[in-house]
Amino acid sequence: MRLRNIVILAVILAVLAGVFYLVSRPEPTTPPKSIVYVWDIDMDDITHITISLPREGLIQSFIKIPQGDEFPWFFDDPPKYSSVNATAFGGSGPSLLLSGPGASRDLGYKTDEQLAEYGLTNPSMKITVTTNKDGIESVIESDVGDKTIDGANYYVRAPGSNQVALVDYTWYEVLERLVKQPPYATGS
Numbered sequence: 690m691r692l693r694n695i696v697i698l699a700v701i702l703a704v705l706a707g708v709f710y711l712v713s714r715p716e717p718t719t720p721p722k723s724i725v726y727v728w729d730i731d732m733d734d735i736t737h738i739t740i741s742l743p744r745e746g747l748i749q750s751f752i753k754i755p756q757g758d759e760f761p762w763f764f765d766d767p768p769k770y771s772s773v774n775a776t777a778f779g780g781s782g783p784s785l786l787l788s789g790p791g792a793s794r795d796l797g798y799k800t801d802e803q804l805a806e807y808g809l810t811n812p813s814m815k816i817t818v819t820t821n822k823d824g825i826e827s828v829i830e831s832d833v834g835d836k837t838i839d840g841a842n843y844y845v846r847a848p849g850s851n852q853v854a855l856v857d858y859t860w861y862e863v864l865e866r867l868v869k870q871p872p873y874a875t876g877s
């Protein structure tokens with residue numbers, strides 16, 4: 690009778706150990722989702738930015754004029770070059786916003802007809818970013834079309850192509866505010 694009790698207890702212990710193992714094992718980790726960028730450039734290489742709202746006839750340009758440790762971004766309104774309020778960008782300037790917007794979804798290559806459906810043949814925003822890396826200047830141009838039906842994203846055309854991606858609406862709204870409510874530094 691003793692042996693029978695020991696066997697029963699051993700079976701119960703094995704079952705409990707199996708249940709404990711199944712319940713307490715960690716959830717499998719999913720690899721982190723890699724971020725796809727509409728374009729990706731080093732923000733330190735950006736020297737000039739122009740943002741226009743063609744449907745509204747508005748435009749704003751910024752120029753980077755390095756001056757030691759001071760905030761290097763100014764409005765491109767020669768000859769005075771008005772100062773930009775650094776706190777409007779958390780100290781990083783407009784180049785951080787335009788160094789590479791993350792796409793929430795890559796929609797792939799689109800025909801000219803499809804670009805029109807997304808508002809990209811008559812864009813709501815045009816972005817021109819000039820870079821200078823090792824003395825070589827390049828210009829990157831991109832268009833932002835309509836807002837998606839759910840209002841969560843905007844259609845953005847990748848520079849120099851018909852590749853289209855979705856970018857979060859907040860990115861668009863921040864850039865739009867730079868044009869509609871320019872962040873002039875106090876005293877400019």
